[in-house]
Amino acid sequence: MNWDDTDEDTYDEVELTGAELGHLERLTDAEADGDERAVEAALRPRTLDEVVGQARVRDQLGLVLEAARRRGRAPDHVLLSGPPGLGKTTLAMIIAAEMGTPLRLTSGPAITHAGDLAAILSGLNEGDVLFVDEIHRMSRPAEEMLYMAMEDFRVDVVIGKGPGATAIPLEIPPFTLVGATTRAGLLPGPLRDRFGFTAHLEFYEPHELDQIVHRSAGLLGVHLTTDGSSEIASRSRGTPRIANRLLRRVRDYAQVRADGVLSLPVAQAALDLFEVDESGLDRLDRAVLDVLCRRFGGGPVGVSTLAVAVGEERETVEEVAEPFLVRMGMLARTPRGRVATPAAWHHLGLAPPPMPTVDSALDAPLFDDV
Ligand SMILES: Nc1ncnc2c1ncn2[C@@H]1O[C@H](COP(=O)(O)OP(=O)(O)OP(=O)(O)O)[C@@H](O)[C@H]1O
Numbered sequence: 001m002n003w004d005d006t007d008e009d010t011y012d013e014v015e016l017t018g019a020e021l022g023h024l025e026r027l028t029d030a031e032a033d034g035d036e037r038a039v040e041a042a043l044r045p046r047t048l049d050e051v052v053g054q055a056r057v058r059d060q061l062g063l064v065l066e067a068a069r070r071r072g073r074a075p076d077h078v079l080l081s082g083p084p085g086l087g088k089t090t091l092a093m094i095i096a097a098e099m100g101t102p103l104r105l106t107s108g109p110a111i112t113h114a115g116d117l118a119a120i121l122s123g124l125n126e127g128d129v130l131f132v133d134e135i136h137r138m139s140r141p142a143e144e145m146l147y148m149a150m151e152d153f154r155v156d157v158v159i160g161k162g163p164g165a166t167a168i169p170l171e172i173p174p175f176t177l178v179g180a181t182t183r184a185g186l187l188p189g190p191l192r193d194r195f196g197f198t199a200h201l202e203f204y205e206p207h208e209l210d211q212i213v214h215r216s217a218g219l220l221g222v223h224l225t226t227d228g229s230s231e232i233a234s235r236s237r238g239t240p241r242i243a244n245r246l247l248r249r250v251r252d253y254a255q256v257r258a259d260g261v262l263s264l265p266v267a268q269a270a271l272d273l274f275e276v277d278e279s280g281l282d283r284l285d286r287a288v289l290d291v292l293c294r295r296f297g298g299g300p301v302g303v304s305t306l307a308v309a310v311g312e313e314r315e316t317v318e319e320v321a322e323p324f325l326v327r328m329g330m331l332a333r334t335p336r337g338r339v340a341t342p343a344a345w346h347h348l349g350l351a352p353p354p355m356p357t358v359d360s361a362l363d364a365p366l367f368d369d370v
């Protein structure tokens with residue numbers, strides 16, 4: 001058997017460090033770096049009413065918060081899950097703002113010991129909102145402490161080691177935990193079950209992104225035409241963070257090379273310059289498709305081979321380029337390797353081969369040696 005590929009779900013989690021991703025400088029990366037977070041703060045909606053899209057989540061959350069307000073109690077713990085850049089942190093901040101309470105902010109990787117968590121929990125006041133970003137990356141002992149805190153508003157702090165160790169119970173005032181995760185599947189069941197309300201954020205529709213782009217343009221004080229806005233929205237991969245980022249690049253272009261107005265031709269020229277095409281694919285995405293179709297006849301081909309052919313690490317292709325291509329229905333991950341769908345061929349302006357490549361790959365035996 002010469003498996004180069006396995007099913008998506010069986011991949012080990014791959015962490016790409018900033019340095020590894022740094023050289024890519026992708027305009028279409030859904031994650032934000034440090035500088036960007038500062039810019040984003042200015043564009044975040046502050047109230048539930050200002051949130052665009054996610055209608056169901058907004059309605060449900062609005063109800064949960066209103067009920068808590070009427071009862072004069074802290075709302076249930078909330079879990080926000082979904083891909084990067086869709087508004088998890090934004091919603092966490094809104095929850096605190098709507099409840100008129102401070103937001104305490106931390107993240108899974110920052111909590112390496114149960115003691116770190118105990119220190120945070122013991123500093124909470126009644127009704128505070130504790131936001132734990134990337135909650136799936138918390139250490140196991142801290143996770144167990146969190147179960148108890150969420151349910152009983154009490155934790156046991158262990159002092160000392162070995163037989164002499166004693167557990168000192170610590171009362172915690174009722175608080176609301178808001179957890180955010182891009183990988184809800186990695187959360188242990190007991191933790192997931194302790195959230196009273198779970199919201200899964202979906203990618204945004206183009207007309208919603210259009211509204212977001214308009215709103216951001218207003219906040220940035222730039223003049224944007226209707227068709228300029230929809231051009232930016234349609235290239236934003238369903239992600240508000242990317243929409244806001246593309247808007248800023250189009251603004252740069254408009255100010256330096258045009259009359260300052262973000263019109264359709266300006267948006268097109270700017271985004272072409274930054275190599276984000278009409279469907280939101282960037283240089284790497286297109287390189288993957290190009291190699292797959294032109295060099296390997298549409299596949300199936302192993303991801304390692306594909307990575308070598310585009311001159312990138314396997315992880316980069318797998319984690320950075322493929323998810324969007326799969327979402328767009330241009331690439332399929334099959335047991336025998338990556339396959340281009342007819343949509344991929346069309347996107348490259350090529351005629352798909354006569355054989356339906358996806359089907360033939362799926363029909364192929366799972367094991368080469370059977
Ligand atoms: N519903 C929305 N309406 C308007 N703007 C939004 C919305 N959701 C997100 N944004 C914008 O997108 C940017 C990114 O959102 P946010 O930081 O909340 O994403 P996230 O889900 O926390 O991402 P990550 O997983 O990387 O932490 C914010 O600056 C915000 O302005």
Ligand SMILES: [Mg+2]
Nearest residue numbers: 088089090133
């Ligand atoms: Mg966030």
